Amino acid sequence: MANCETCKNKLSESCFRELEAFIDGLEDKNGAVISVLHKAQEIFGYLPREVQQFVAKKLEIPVSKVYGIVSFYSFFTMVPKGEHPISVCMGTACYVRGAEKVLDEIKRTLNIEVGETTPDGKFSLDALRCVGACGLAPVVLVGDKVYGRVTPDQVKSILKEYE
Amino acid sequence: MSRYKMHVLVCGGTGCVSSNSIQIVENLKKYLKENGIEDEVQVLKTGCFGFCEKGPIVKILPDNTFYVQVKPEDAEIIVKEHLIKGRKVERLLYKEPNTQTAIDDSKHMDFYKKQMRVALRNCGFIDPDNIEEYIARDGYQALGKALTEMTPEQVIEEVKKSGLRGRGGGGFPTGLKWEFAYKNKSDQKYVVCNADEGDPGAFMDRSILEGDPHSIVEAMAICGYAIGANKGLVYIRAEYPLAVKRLKKAIEDAREYGLLGKNILDTGFDFDIEIKYGAGAFVCGEETALIHSMEGERGEPTTKPPFPAESGYWGKPTNVNNVETFANIPVILLKGADWFSSIGTEKSKGTKVFALAGKINNVGLIEVPMGTTLREVIFDIGGGIKGGKKFKAVQTGGPSGGCLTEKDLDTPIDFDNLVAKGSMMGSGGMIVMDEDDCMPSVAKFYLEFTEDESCGKCTPCRIGTKRLSELLDKITKGQGTMEDLEMLKTLSETIKDTALCGLGQTAPNPVLSTIDTFWDEYVAHVKEHRCPAGQCSALLQYFILEEKCIGCTACSRVCPVGAISGKVKSTHVIDQDKCIKCGACYEKCKFSAIIKK
Numbered sequence: 001m002a003n004c005e006t007c008k009n010k011l012s013e014s015c016f017r018e019l020e021a022f023i024d025g026l027e028d029k030n031g032a033v034i035s036v037l038h039k040a041q042e043i044f045g046y047l048p049r050e051v052q053q054f055v056a057k058k059l060e061i062p063v064s065k066v067y068g069i070v071s072f073y074s075f076f077t078m079v080p081k082g083e084h085p086i087s088v089c090m091g092t093a094c095y096v097r098g099a100e101k102v103l104d105e106i107k108r109t110l111n112i113e114v115g116e117t118t119p120d121g122k123f124s125l126d127a128l129r130c131v132g133a134c135g136l137a138p139v140v141l142v143g144d145k146v147y148g149r150v151t152p153d154q155v156k157s158i159l160k161e162y163e
Numbered sequence: 164m165s166r167y168k169m170h171v172l173v174c175g176g177t178g179c180v181s182s183n184s185i186q187i188v189e190n191l192k193k194y195l196k197e198n199g200i201e202d203e204v205q206v207l208k209t210g211c212f213g214f215c216e217k218g219p220i221v222k223i224l225p226d227n228t229f230y231v232q233v234k235p236e237d238a239e240i241i242v243k244e245h246l247i248k249g250r251k252v253e254r255l256l257y258k259e260p261n262t263q264t265a266i267d268d269s270k271h272m273d274f275y276k277k278q279m280r281v282a283l284r285n286c287g288f289i290d291p292d293n294i295e296e297y298i299a300r301d302g303y304q305a306l307g308k309a310l311t312e313m314t315p316e317q318v319i320e321e322v323k324k325s326g327l328r329g330r331g332g333g334g335f336p337t338g339l340k341w342e343f344a345y346k347n348k349s350d351q352k353y354v355v356c357n358a359d360e361g362d363p364g365a366f367m368d369r370s371i372l373e374g375d376p377h378s379i380v381e382a383m384a385i386c387g388y389a390i391g392a393n394k395g396l397v398y399i400r401a402e403y404p405l406a407v408k409r410l411k412k413a414i415e416d417a418r419e420y421g422l423l424g425k426n427i428l429d430t431g432f433d434f435d436i437e438i439k440y441g442a443g444a445f446v447c448g449e450e451t452a453l454i455h456s457m458e459g460e461r462g463e464p465t466t467k468p469p470f471p472a473e474s475g476y477w478g479k480p481t482n483v484n485n486v487e488t489f490a491n492i493p494v495i496l497l498k499g500a501d502w503f504s505s506i507g508t509e510k511s512k513g514t515k516v517f518a519l520a521g522k523i524n525n526v527g528l529i530e531v532p533m534g535t536t537l538r539e540v541i542f543d544i545g546g547g548i549k550g551g552k553k554f555k556a557v558q559t560g561g562p563s564g565g566c567l568t569e570k571d572l573d574t575p576i577d578f579d580n581l582v583a584k585g586s587m588m589g590s591g592g593m594i595v596m597d598e599d600d601c602m603p604s605v606a607k608f609y610l611e612f613t614e615d616e617s618c619g620k621c622t623p624c625r626i627g628t629k630r631l632s633e634l635l636d637k638i639t640k641g642q643g644t645m646e647d648l649e650m651l652k653t654l655s656e657t658i659k660d661t662a663l664c665g666l667g668q669t670a671p672n673p674v675l676s677t678i679d680t681f682w683d684e685y686v687a688h689v690k691e692h693r694c695p696a697g698q699c700s701a702l703l704q705y706f707i708l709e710e711k712c713i714g715c716t717a718c719s720r721v722c723p724v725g726a727i728s729g730k731v732k733s734t735h736v737i738d739q740d741k742c743i744k745c746g747a748c749y750e751k752c753k754f755s756a757i758i759k760k
Contacts, residue, residue, distance in 0.1 A: 031459035031477075038401060038440055072461040072618070073442030075401055091363030092558065092594045093520030095608055101745055108723060108743075129445075129612070132366035132403070133178040134520040135215025135527060146181035152747050153721050 011050055015043050019051075023058045033059055033069060037076060046080045074128075082117045082124035084162045089139040091130030098151070099138035103127060105152040106140075109159060122162070167205040169246060170224040174287065176211030176373055177366075177405055183235055184208075184219035190238030195246070204246050210374015212287035213528035214274055217257060222269065222287070229269035230255040260524045260546050274525050277544050279506070281514045282330075282367075282490040283530045286374030291409050294416040297377040303422050305493035306381050309388055310430040313496075318389040319345055322492065324500035326512030331357055331448065331485030332563065332589045333665070334511075334578040343472035344390040344482040352392035353481040354383050355471075356489055357453055358399040358406070361445040362561030363612065365592035367516040368486035370528050372399070372406035375490065376413035380436060382489035384423065385496065387434040390482050395436040398453055402443065411438065445562070445616035448590075449664050450475075450483040452618070463618045464664035485590070487516055507533035511577035515588070521558075521595040522549045531576075538572040541595060552597040555696075556677075560589030562609045562616075563669030565676025566602065585676040587669070601698035602681040603688055607635035609673035613666065624667030627658040631674060638685065640701040641692035648685055652678060700744040703759050709734045711756035718748035718757060 022039050026032050036059065040051050047070050056063040070076045088094075088103045103114070106125060110118055117124040133139050136148025140158065147158055173179075173188050188208050195201040212220045217231035221241065228251055230241070237255060244250045256265040257272060266272050280286075289296035297303070309318050323338025344352060356379060360368040372379065383395040399407055414436050417423040425433050439457045446452045447462040454476050456462035475481025491513060495503045504512045511533040517540065520526050524546030531540060537557060541547070548554050556566040565586035567574075574580050578588050596605065610632035619625045634651050637643045655671030655678075662668045678685060687693045694702045707718070707727075712734045719727040719735055726742045729735030737748070749757045 031457070033459040034442055034456065035440060038442070068461055069459075073444050075441075075443035092561070092592065092608070093364040093518075093526070095363075096521045096594060096596060096600060096605075101747075104745060105723065105747075128402070129361070129443075130363040130366070131177070132360075132369045133181050133215070134364060134366060134518060135178045135218055136181060137520065137526070139181075148181060151750065152723075152745060153751070 011044065011048070016054060018043055019054065020058065023055075029059055033061065033066065034073075037066070037070060041076060046077050048078060048080075079115070079117065079124075080121075083122050084142050085124045085126065087126045087128045087131075087141040089129075089131050089133075089137070089141070090127040091134065091137075093130075093134035094138040097137040101152050102138055102140060102150050102155065105155045106159075109155055123159070167203060169204045171204060171206045171241075171246070172209045172222040172224065172287065173206065174210075174212050174218060174220040175208035175291070176215070176218075176286075176370055177403075178211070178215040179219040180405065182219045184233075186235035187219060187221065187233055187238055190235050191242060194239050194242035198242060198247060200242075200246065207290045208292075209289060210286040210291050211283075211370040211528055213278075213283065213370075213530075214257075214525065215528065216524065216526040220287075221255075227268045227270055229257050229266065229272065231257045273546065274527070274529075274544055277531060277535065277539055278529055279514050279532050280530045281494055281503075281506075282371060282487050282516055283374070283528070284494065285378065286370055286528075289375070291374050291376055292412055294377060294413070294420060297375070301497060302377055302493075303381050305496035306384050306388075306422065307428055308496055309385050310428055310432055315345060315389045315391065318385065318496070321496060321500045322389070325495045325503040326500075326507075326510075327488065327491055327495060327503065328511060328578060329485060330487035330491075330515065330590070332560070332587070334588060337484060337488055340472065340484070341386065341389050341482060343470065344392075344480050347473050347480040349480050351394070351477075351479045352390055353476045353479060354386045354390065354392045354395040355450075355453070355457070355476065355481055355483040356383055356395065356397040357448065357450070357483055357485045358397055358403075359441040359447045359453060360400060360403075360486075360590065361448050361616075362590045362592045364520050364594050365518045365561060365590045367518055367528055367591055369403050369406050371486050371490050371516075372403070372410050376406075376410045377417065378490045378493055379410070379486060380413050380417050380423065382492035383436060384427065384434045385492055386482060386484070386489070388432055390480070392480075392482070393433045393435070395434060396439050396457060396476070397436060398439045398441055398447070398457055400443070401440045407438065407440075414438070444618070445612075446618045446664070446666050449666060452664070453483065454481065461618070463620045464666075466663065487591070508575060508577045508580075510579055515576070515591055517591045517593045519545050519593050519595070521593075522552065522597040522600070523547070523595040524549055533577045534575040536573050536575055537567060540576070540593070541572070545595065548595065548597050550597075552599065554595070555598050555600055556596045556602070556605075556680075558586075558594040558596065558605065558673075559592065560587035560669075560672070561592045562612050563587060563665065563672055564589045564592075565672045566596075566605070566680070567676075568680050586672065599696055599698060601639070601694050601696035602677040602684050603635055603638050604694075604696075604698055606673045606677050607632060607639055610635055610670070613670040617667065617670075621661075621663035621667060623658045623661040624663065624670060627654060627662070627667070628670050630654060631658070631671065635674070638688050639694070639699045641688060641694075641699070643689045645686075645689060648678070648689060697759050700746075703744050704739060705737055705742060705744065705746070705749060705757055705759050707735050707737055708756045708758060711754050713754060713756070715754075717751050717753070721747045721751045723747060
């Protein structure tokens with residue numbers, strides 16, 4: 001999530017300066033766009049239009065190309081994540097052990113769909129493909145914390161920890 | 164390691180770390196210190212033991228005690244009882260699921276008995292962050308041997324002779340691939356390690372990188388020497404932070420020890436490794452797509468030829484191998500091609516790592532000789548089906564693979580046998596399913612995955628997978644027709660024949676491998692609007708049996724939509740209009756009073 005504590009999701013000047021310093025420090029800008037976007041997402045928390053335009057300008061490539069890359073890879077997001085991003089693993093192991101029901105329960109409780117953020121900005125919801133903790137299936141992540149063997153009726157108490 | 168009398172190995176793989184294993188290490192150290200024996204007992208955080216089902220795992224050497232599901236607070240009793248008084252902590256020992264007898268030596272566990280660990284040889288034995296432990300287990304000796312005693316041609320010949328085939332899915336002979344890259348002359352060549360493990364449910368590459376990162380560093384350097392490259396790149400998923408961290412440390416330490424960088428071991432050979440991050444795209448497992456992604460482009464595949472061995476990264480000859488393939492290389496050079504090729508079947512040599520998951524007792528990471536049967540893997544090593552249910556199918560090869568059933572259980576597992584049975588080896592994911600799993604739903608799950616992950620470049624894959632998943636959606640909702648079933652087959656064959664890359668060509672496999680074997684199940688959804696496995700929620704209704712309900716109210720309390728009414732100690736009723744068929748009541752009821760049909 002955003003490292004830049006002062007600006008959170010507001011696109012402050014200092015965040016852009018940090019990104020600029022990273023880009024200027026690159027040995028070779030050729031082919032660096034994906035690592036620049038990784039850095040940008042680390043700084044801003046997400047990749048809105050302004051950030052994509054900035055990256056394009058600095059790397060001297062068309063914005064369309066940057067957008068093409070951002071939209072291609074699932075790791076990049078154009079919407080700000082919630083304060084507590086929730087990821088439900090939908091890898092096969094979790095799926096056959098009932099991850100879909102857990103996901104449905106979270107959707108219903110928070111009243112948001114996958115890829116959305118609650119109006120108060122507290123939670124965002126994503127489905128991801130395999131965290132690799134298949135022994136704990138089904139797995140739910142809230143921020144960096146891993147919850148294993150989650151059942152639908154545990155959802156409410158898990159979310160309560162973050163209220 | 165010699166001055167310690169005992170060693171405590173704690174699993175530091177992602178699964179066990181998620182269950183607080185790092186805290187166990189801290190607590191063990193604390194209690195050892197409090198009791199003044201920190202110089203006699205060594206605590207080590209290792210890579211994955213493979214037995215993820217019962218994590219966190221703590222193993223004690225030399226007596227091979229295997230503690231399961233250890234909690235941080237158990238550290239005290241382990242120190243006081245076991246390490247000081249020499250009495251094993253009975254309640255933490257692993258118990259065989261069928262007999263409930265406690266096993267006090269891990270060598271006697273069915274889970275390990277039939278395994279043979281080559282690629283995973285160091286996982287769970289050494290501290291992955293300590294290069295000296297790797298060196299103590301013959302680490303970097305193979306590199307030394309290659310550089311000082313062998314010519315590049317001899318290295319390639321040895322790998323060819325071993326019969327090693329690519330472990331990432333394709334099964335292409337590794338030595339041959341190296342030879343192609345070797346023969347293409349160029350001022351610059353590259354060695355690429357494909358660590359973009361995208362198959363949901365497979366985690367062997369991550370475990371190797373987390374548990375034994377130096378084996379990959381060493382193997383890449385050997386490959387560089389063989390093909391004439393001095394630059395290596397690891398393309399790794401950004402979603403694997405722990406693996407990235409350990410690999411970075413391994414690369415730095417290898418540089419410091421003169422095992423990477425300029426003039427390695429004074430032989431004049433230069434080689435260094437750089438890490439490139441993936442950003443989440445399944446198609447990037449395909450080597451041309453992976454190379455485009457490393458160049459900062461969208462990870463779209465291109466037609467072969469030209470193969471990367473001819474024109475790869477920045478147009479230069481490039482050799483791409485996957486993590487598990489590389490992990491085998493140092494052993495092959497040290498123990499010899501003859502030793503390696505004595506393991507396995509005629510056309511598939513060596514061992515294979517599988518990630519066992521799903522409805523199986525022992526979820527985890529296992530490594531067996533090629534030619535082991537599915538029955539041995541699922542019932543002997545895997546401990547059989549969870550909850551005593553009936554085995555229905557095992558899905559191998561991930562989204563590109565297919566389902567194998569009861570009749571295939573005695574087939575020896577190797578590359579060619581799996582393909583002949585309509586599935587494939589893939590990267591080694593093995594998802595076990597029981598009688599409660601609905602096959603059209605499983606096919607739908609995989610098709611939704613490939614639809615989502617299709618890069619969109621070619622029409623058969625972009626539109627075809629979407630149409631397939633729409634058809635399957637209709638069927639699982641009970642709205643399908645018999646024509647839809649025929650269409651599923653025709654469309655699948657068309658996509659298989661016409662898609663551009665491996666992702667598209669294999670995308671219909673989950674449909675093709677289930678539709679014949681489970682034809683009746685597909686037909687039941689269409690003609691009777693019934694899901695025989697009882698999984699498709701659109702075709703289900705939950706009922707409460709009057710004679711069994713004791714009115715405990717557990718179901719009405721767990722119902723998220725308030726669809727269950729009834730007073731304490733009297734029969735409850737489900738309002739079918741309100742019911743969203745989540746199954747929460749069914750799971751909760753202790754009296755089997757709720758049925759689904």
